[in-house]
Amino acid sequence: MSEHEPLGSETVPSLSESLGFQETVVELGVGHPAVRRVLAGSGATTGFVVSLDDDRMTAVEVEIGLGHRGFEKEVESRSWREALPYVSRLGYETGVLCEIAYCGAVESLSEIELPVRAVWLRTLAAELSRAADHFARLAAIGAAIALPGAEQAARAGSELAMRVLALAVGRGPIAGFAFPGGVASDLPGDFADLWPSARAALESRLARFEVVGARNPSLRRRLRGVGRLTQEQAIAWGVTGPALRATGMAVDRRREATSAGYDDLAFELPIGEQGDSLDRLLVVVEEIRQSLGLAEQCLERLDRLGSDVIAVEGLERGEPSVPAGAGECSVESSNGELGFYVVSDGGERPLRVRCRAPSFLLAQALPQTLVGESLDDLLPIVASMRLLCPEIDR
Amino acid sequence: MLNEPASAPEEGSASGSPLDGLRARVRALGFEGVGDASGLPALRVGRDASLQALERLRDDPGLAMHRLVDLTIVDAGSGADGASGGLEVVYALHSPAQGFRMRVHVTLDEADPEVDSVAALWPAADWLEREAFDLFGVRFRGHPDLRRILQAPDAEGAPLRKHGVPGSATAERDPDDVDAGEGA
Numbered sequence: 001m002s003e004h005e006p007l008g009s010e011t012v013p014s015l016s017e018s019l020g021f022q023e024t025v026v027e028l029g030v031g032h033p034a035v036r037r038v039l040a041g042s043g044a045t046t047g048f049v050v051s052l053d054d055d056r057m058t059a060v061e062v063e064i065g066l067g068h069r070g071f072e073k074e075v076e077s078r079s080w081r082e083a084l085p086y087v088s089r090l091g092y093e094t095g096v097l098c099e100i101a102y103c104g105a106v107e108s109l110s111e112i113e114l115p116v117r118a119v120w121l122r123t124l125a126a127e128l129s130r131a132a133d134h135f136a137r138l139a140a141i142g143a144a145i146a147l148p149g150a151e152q153a154a155r156a157g158s159e160l161a162m163r164v165l166a167l168a169v170g171r172g173p174i175a176g177f178a179f180p181g182g183v184a185s186d187l188p189g190d191f192a193d194l195w196p197s198a199r200a201a202l203e204s205r206l207a208r209f210e211v212v213g214a215r216n217p218s219l220r221r222r223l224r225g226v227g228r229l230t231q232e233q234a235i236a237w238g239v240t241g242p243a244l245r246a247t248g249m250a251v252d253r254r255r256e257a258t259s260a261g262y263d264d265l266a267f268e269l270p271i272g273e274q275g276d277s278l279d280r281l282l283v284v285v286e287e288i289r290q291s292l293g294l295a296e297q298c299l300e301r302l303d304r305l306g307s308d309v310i311a312v313e314g315l316e317r318g319e320p321s322v323p324a325g326a327g328e329c330s331v332e333s334s335n336g337e338l339g340f341y342v343v344s345d346g347g348e349r350p351l352r353v354r355c356r357a358p359s360f361l362l363a364q365a366l367p368q369t370l371v372g373e374s375l376d377d378l379l380p381i382v383a384s385m386r387l388l389c390p391e392i393d394r
Numbered sequence: 395m396l397n398e399p400a401s402a403p404e405e406g407s408a409s410g411s412p413l414d415g416l417r418a419r420v421r422a423l424g425f426e427g428v429g430d431a432s433g434l435p436a437l438r439v440g441r442d443a444s445l446q447a448l449e450r451l452r453d454d455p456g457l458a459m460h461r462l463v464d465l466t467i468v469d470a471g472s473g474a475d476g477a478s479g480g481l482e483v484v485y486a487l488h489s490p491a492q493g494f495r496m497r498v499h500v501t502l503d504e505a506d507p508e509v510d511s512v513a514a515l516w517p518a519a520d521w522l523e524r525e526a527f528d529l530f531g532v533r534f535r536g537h538p539d540l541r542r543i544l545q546a547p548d549a550e551g552a553p554l555r556k557h558g559v560p561g562s563a564t565a566e567r568d569p570d571d572v573d574a575g576e577g578a
Contacts (some may be wrong), residue, residue, distance in 0.1 A: 064543065072554060076554075238522075341486070366519040
């Protein structure tokens with residue numbers, strides 16, 4: 001008769017060991033249906049190679065680059081203005097924000113003073129774009145944890161916000177709205193009349209998401225404590241945006257002194273406490289509400305503004321004259337600090353166009369949030385971090 | 395260590411700006427001063443002392459540049475007169491505590507571009523340096539895992555270099571002809 005080992009002693013082998021595996025490696029590549037479903041709205045060219053012990057992730061390699069199209073090279077091979085169609089394709093819902101950052105960098109180098117009306121129009125578009133992308137993030141989280149009601153409520157909000165944005169900028173989601181020196185079109189005459197009902201409809205979509213999603217106990221249990229990022233980790237890994245604010249740090253490009261268009265607008269900066277997936281979700285929910293308030297303040301200012309000049313004279317169609325030197329502009333995009341650093345030698349084409357994409361650093365930081373968690377938590381965490389594949393791969 | 399930090403690209407003149415504190419602190423640390431090219435506070439440090447210089451910028455309590463915002467390469471190619479504008483690595487730093495932002499430029503040797511990795515100072519530099527290695531062929535000494543990141547592992551050359559990397563397949567290609575080699 002052999003003596004039995006007491007239950008719970010350290011010698012109990014893990015499932016991998018008892019099945020004779022040294023290490024289980026699962027590849028959740030770009031073709032994986034679950035990855036596609038969660039990242040569908042943002043490109044789905046990012047894959048994960050996950051090492052497992054039972055269902056715990058012991059190591060994660062984030063694979064990027066499948067969608068690399070030489071963005072910086074393309075832009076450096078064209079004139080300053082011809083870059084714009086490439087720039088707006090760095091994002092889906094956030095295309096307008098990318099344009100605004102690029103134009104801001106060119107304007108800072110060329111010392112172009114933007115007409116006040118164009119500043120407010122850009123800020124209005126930026127906030128609608130942020131709201132649309134935030135709704136899309138919430139929908140992706142809903143999809144990742146299989147809460148179809150929450151997913152559909154958020155998806156409806158995202159689609160509506162995109163329609164309002166399209167109305168405001170007068171063109172489709174890949175906008176072509178901003179250019180160095182101004183914006184392409186003013187608001188349609190009836191926009192101010194439509195806005196109250198549009199805002200109410202967006203707020204009711206958000207309220208619906210809060211009922212079926214944010215306040216839903218099963219969602220809260222599912223996301224609380226999952227994918228935690230400490231403030232120290234967030235800073236060390238260059239994480240910005242809602243993921244950084246969820247750790248309790250009120251850093252936002254819109255609050256910095258150099259940020260044009262936000263100087264005298266009133267808005268709150270929601271922050272989290274624990275830096276987990278639930279805090280990221282709650283920060284984003286509140287930021288949608290703040291963005292709608294900011295959009296309304298922009299409309300009030302546009303209404304009061306006498307001038308109807310929306311572009312610097314002579315730049316409506318032409319190329320800006322860009323002197324030799326360097327310029328930069330970074331904006332608070334929906335998932336963090338999106339910046340452009342441009343260098344010119346005074347010629348027709350940029351010498352260097354560098355895009356600092358928040359998603360690139362979020363993707364790099366992902367293993368910090370994933371290792372130690374269960375494989376089931378991978379997609380909810382990825383969705384709550386909001387990777388936009390076009391700007392990761394460039 | 396910091397014996398020869400070359401002077402900043404252009405001495406700034408914006409007096410009374412909130413950057414004055416930054417300027418004073420940087421001077422106190424023994425740097426030549428903060429230039430202000432196109433409104434961007436910038437500092438140039440020597441390549442061999444870059445790691446120590448960046449470490450001081452991060453650890454000095456008056457600066458506390460705890461965030462590496464971005465790291466990239468600028469290849470100025472050849473100017474109109476044929477002279478090379480040089481190759482440099484540009485670090486964008488942010489101090490959340492002080493609210494400062496600045497850039498640090500380090501000039502590289504074009505024929506043999508190599509510089510110390512800062513991945514030990516800021517973990518965020520890991521992928522940023524891999525990207526610079528991938529697209530510019532710059533090597534980062536002491537990087538934990540320096541390999542291509544955006545391009546395929548078997549890609550050749552450094553596409554963002556203006557004249558390719560000496561000895562590589564892209565060296566002879568016209569730098570302006572981005573469509574070369576692509577199908578119709």
